[in-house]
Amino acid sequence: xxxxxxxxxxxxxxxxxxxxxxxxxxxxxxxxxxxxxxxxxxxxxxxxxxxxxxxxxxxxxxxxxxxxxxxxxxxxxxxxxxxxxxxxxxxxxxxxxxxxxxxxxxxxxxxxxxxxxxxxxxxxxxxxxxxxxxxxxxxxxxxxxxxxxxxxxxxxxxxxxxxxxxxxxxxxxxxxxxxxxxxxxxxxxxxxxxxxxxxxxxxxxxxxxxxxxxxxxxxxxxxxxxxxxxxxxxxxxxxxxxxxxxxxxxxxxxxxxxxxxxxxxxxxxxxxxxxxxxxxxxxxxxxxxxxxxxxxxxxxxxxxxxxxxxxxxxxxxxxxxxxxxxxxxxx
Amino acid sequence: xxxxxxxxxxxxxxxxxxxxxxxxxxxxxxxxxxxxxxxxxxxxxxxxxxxxxxxxxxxxxxxxxxxxxxxxxxxxxxxxxxxxxxxxxxxxxxxxxxxxxxxxxxxxxxxxxxxxxxxxxxxxxxxxxxxxxxxxxxxxxxxxxxxxxxxxxxxxxxxxxxxxxxxxxxxxxxxxxxxxxxxxxxxxxxxxxxxxxxxxxxxxxxxxxxxxxxxxxxxxxxxxxxxxxxxxxxxxxxxxxxxxxxxxxxxxxxxxxxxxxxxxxxxxxxxxxxxxxxxxxxxxxxxxxxxxxxxxxxxxxxxxxxxxxxxxxxxxxxxxxxxxxxxxxxx
DNA sequence: CTGTTAGCGCCTTCAC
DNA sequence: GTGAAGGCGCTAACAG
Numbered sequence: 262x263x264x265x266x267x268x269x270x271x272x273x274x275x276x277x278x279x280x281x282x283x284x285x286x287x288x289x290x291x292x293x294x295x296x297x298x299x300x301x302x303x304x305x306x307x308x309x310x311x312x313x314x315x316x317x318x319x320x321x322x323x324x325x326x327x328x329x330x331x332x333x334x335x336x337x338x339x340x341x342x343x344x345x346x347x348x349x350x351x352x353x354x355x356x357x358x359x360x361x362x363x364x365x366x367x368x369x370x371x372x373x374x375x376x377x378x379x380x381x382x383x384x385x386x387x388x389x390x391x392x393x394x395x396x397x398x399x400x401x402x403x404x405x406x407x408x409x410x411x412x413x414x415x416x417x418x419x420x421x422x423x424x425x426x427x428x429x430x431x432x433x434x435x436x437x438x439x440x441x442x443x444x445x446x447x448x449x450x451x452x453x454x455x456x457x458x459x460x461x462x463x464x465x466x467x468x469x470x471x472x473x474x475x476x477x478x479x480x481x482x483x484x485x486x487x488x489x490x491x492x493x494x495x496x497x498x499x500x501x502x503x504x505x506x507x508x509x510x511x512x513x514x515x516x517x518x519x520x521x522x523x524x525x526x527x528x529x530x531x532x533x534x535x536x537x538x539x540x541x542x543x544x545x546x547x548x549x550x551x552x553x554x555x556x557x558x559x560x561x562x563x564x565x566x567x568x569x570x571x572x573x574x575x576x577x578x579x580x581x582x583x584x585x586x587x588x589x590x591x592x
Numbered sequence: 593x594x595x596x597x598x599x600x601x602x603x604x605x606x607x608x609x610x611x612x613x614x615x616x617x618x619x620x621x622x623x624x625x626x627x628x629x630x631x632x633x634x635x636x637x638x639x640x641x642x643x644x645x646x647x648x649x650x651x652x653x654x655x656x657x658x659x660x661x662x663x664x665x666x667x668x669x670x671x672x673x674x675x676x677x678x679x680x681x682x683x684x685x686x687x688x689x690x691x692x693x694x695x696x697x698x699x700x701x702x703x704x705x706x707x708x709x710x711x712x713x714x715x716x717x718x719x720x721x722x723x724x725x726x727x728x729x730x731x732x733x734x735x736x737x738x739x740x741x742x743x744x745x746x747x748x749x750x751x752x753x754x755x756x757x758x759x760x761x762x763x764x765x766x767x768x769x770x771x772x773x774x775x776x777x778x779x780x781x782x783x784x785x786x787x788x789x790x791x792x793x794x795x796x797x798x799x800x801x802x803x804x805x806x807x808x809x810x811x812x813x814x815x816x817x818x819x820x821x822x823x824x825x826x827x828x829x830x831x832x833x834x835x836x837x838x839x840x841x842x843x844x845x846x847x848x849x850x851x852x853x854x855x856x857x858x859x860x861x862x863x864x865x866x867x868x869x870x871x872x873x874x875x876x877x878x879x880x881x882x883x884x885x886x887x888x889x890x891x892x893x894x895x896x897x898x899x900x901x902x903x904x905x906x907x908x909x910x911x912x913x914x915x916x917x918x919x920x921x922x923x
Numbered sequence: 924c925t926g927t928t929a930g931c932g933c934c935t936t937c938a939c
Numbered sequence: 940g941t942g943a944a945g946g947c948g949c950t951a952a953c954a955g
Contacts, residue, residue: 263705263727265931265932265933266932266933266934267932267933275941275942276941276942276943277932277933277934277942277943278934278935278936278941278942278943278944279940279941279942281933281934281935282934282935282940282941285934287935289940289941290940290941291940291941294940294941306724308703308704308705308724308725309704309932309933310647310704310705310931310932310933311700311701311703311704311705311706312643312646312647312652312704312705312706312931312932312933313647313931313932313933313934313947314704314932314933314934315643315933315947316641316643316644316647316931316932316933316947316948316949317932317933317934317935317946317947318933318934318947319947319948321643323697326662330675331657331671331675331685331687332668332669332671332672332675333666333668333671333672335664335666335668337663337664337666338663340662340663341663341664344661344662344663344689344691348691348692353688353697353700353701354662354688354689354697355686355687355688355697355701356662356686356687356688357684357685357686357687358675358685360675360679361679366654366684366685366686369642369684370642370684370686372639372642373639373640373641373642373643373645374594374639374641374642374643375642375643393637393639394639396594510871536867536868537867537868537871540841540868540871540872541871541873542872542873596947596948596949597948597949597950598948598949606925606926607925607926607927608926608927608948608949608950609925609926609927609928609950609951609952610924610925610926612949612950612951613924613925613950613951616950618951620924620925621924621925622924622925625924625925640948640949641947641948641949643947643948643949644931644947644948644949644950645948645949645950646931646949647931647932647933647947647948647949647950648930648931648948648949648950648951649931649949649950649951650931650932
């Protein structure tokens with residue numbers, strides 16, 4: 262099959278070590294020998310075997326981004342952050358999915374030491390597995406939950422503050438009857454956002470109606486169904502806070518179908534600022550997470566740890582309100 | 593750092609090979625010994641070094657999807673196809689980007705034999721590089737261009753037929769003056785779509801106005817500018833065929849700004865059916881590529897080749913018209 | 924059923 | 940400046 266460094270050395274008439282030095286541009290080789298080696302390599306179309314190299318150096322120079330599904334949802338800005346910082350540090354980045362759980366590519370890569378560090382945004386990898394893979398000198402940054410382990414840290418947007426932001430925006434617009442459509446109970450993000458919602462409501466002396474605490478599961482379909490249910494109950498609230506944009510998309514569809522117009526009859530706010538938000542009519546008011554920064558910080562931490570510096574176990578970044586067209590103007 | 597198989601063997605009081613057999617569940621080991629080994633492994637929290645294993649077996653059991661940028665654009669359906677078929681065949685899948693060209697992760701992975709096969713959708717990797725990496729027993733499937741090499745094949749949607757489909761849809765709606773906003777001249781996809789456009793126009797005896805041959809570069813910004821230019825020229829056509837949806841998005845923005853209403857004053861059709869298309873108002877009529885199938889077929893071919901079967905060098909899949917709201921109804 | 928052994932391909936210390 | 944040799948951790952003959 263492919264030529265090995267041995268073949269190159271043989272063809273160039275030098276020892277393997279010399280070929281290695283020449284190819285890797287490490288001093289101690291005369292220009293003449295170096296050229297001979299390089300010519301030989303080119304002639305044989307030699308490409309080093311990265312695996313052998315990694316094994317020898319026990320270092321892969323690549324970090325992995327573990328996603329629950331490569332085909333979506335789409336963390337564009339986050340990935341951009343991860344990507345740019347990795348590149349700037351001269352590291353390679355690969356993305357893989359945790360579909361298949363214990364036997365998934367994602368798990369295989371962290372367990373089998375195929376990368377030097379990992380960023381995890383894959384709720385379906387159990388804590389136990391991550392803890393088993395975590396080891397000294399192998400940094401892991403969690404993006405979807407907190408985990409107690411000394412070489413694992415956690416970066417998140419301040420979802421609670423975001424929840425407060427969203428809720429107060431609705432309140433400032435004059436709304437008092439506000440519904441909340443939640444994500445899965447297991448989600449920390451949902452929990453935090455909901456806490457923010459509750460805090461803001463309490464602070465302004467507003468009551469939370471249990472029947473307006475709907476469940477949407479973070480999916481478009483779930484948002485749609487939640488709103489259908491809400492409508493079926495008769496009285497509709499003045500505003501709805503969807504714990505993420507995808508649910509808002511579905512919810513707005515349901516509202517439209519019922520002839521309830523946004524934002525004249527009801528205000529809507531989402532969370533995340535996904536790409537579609539801007540293209541809706543009216544465009545979706547939402548809370549933007551600092552995705553890029555989260556991603557950038559995550560890799561940054563990886564490198565810090567790799568360099569032996571210590572980092573705090575948890576980081577929290579600010580969110581920002583993106584005011585668009587689905588919340589009626591303040592009175 | 594981590595325990596190696598040697599440590600496990602020592603602790604279990606057996607030879608390394610026995611430990612290996614036991615761990616990999618290959619016959620020839622008594623249940624008793626097997627258990628001993630497994631217990632020892634668990635006790636040491638042993639995880640095999642995948643790199644060493646790959647090196648030994650000279651096989652990685654993973655295939656790579658090379659993208660020009662991990663952070664977008666978003667080939668959701670395509671990736672889904674790739675992902676599912678890979679998984680079904682028991683292979684791992686990783687995605688990496690070709691940002692950085694020759695020194696990118698993508699190039700490194702194919703050149704250095706870090707994967708068993710690759711699917712390439714990364715126009716910024718030069719042909720030469722791919723040809724250098726292509727070798728017997730290393731299948732490469734191209735998705736963005738055709739390449740002459742016996743272990744490289746090509747899968748595409750039938751862009752030409754799609755171009756015809758789009759154009760005829762416009763013509764059937766009664767339009768005769770049709771503009772075309774093209775992608776970059778270097779793009780094969782654009783070329784094929786344009787060919788389809790020309791064929792359909794000719795077939796129906798319609799003439800293509802040079803001034804309505806605009807350039808949009810496949811970007812939203814480009815589409816916007818193309819339409820601005822078109823408007824500046826005075827007379828506007830009855831319909832515009834954007835060679836992709838992103839340009840249509842920008843173009844529609846420009847149209848709106850000029851007070852030209854879609855589809856009453858002008859019809860618009862795109863190509864690709866990106867996620868946003870459905871959320872526009874009116875929603876975008878477009879041509880859908882069989883993305884999922886393209887991805888699925890691509891990996892499928894990889895496996896065929898890996899198994900030593902021969903495949904044809906090129907595959908073409910059908911496109912489909914998605915009729916929505918931006919083309920006025922037929923007269 | 925279990926142990927010994929020879930590499931996979933490369934890097935790197937150590938002598939020369 | 941160059942070469943010989945050991946070994947990264949694992950697998951898979953081959954013996955026993």
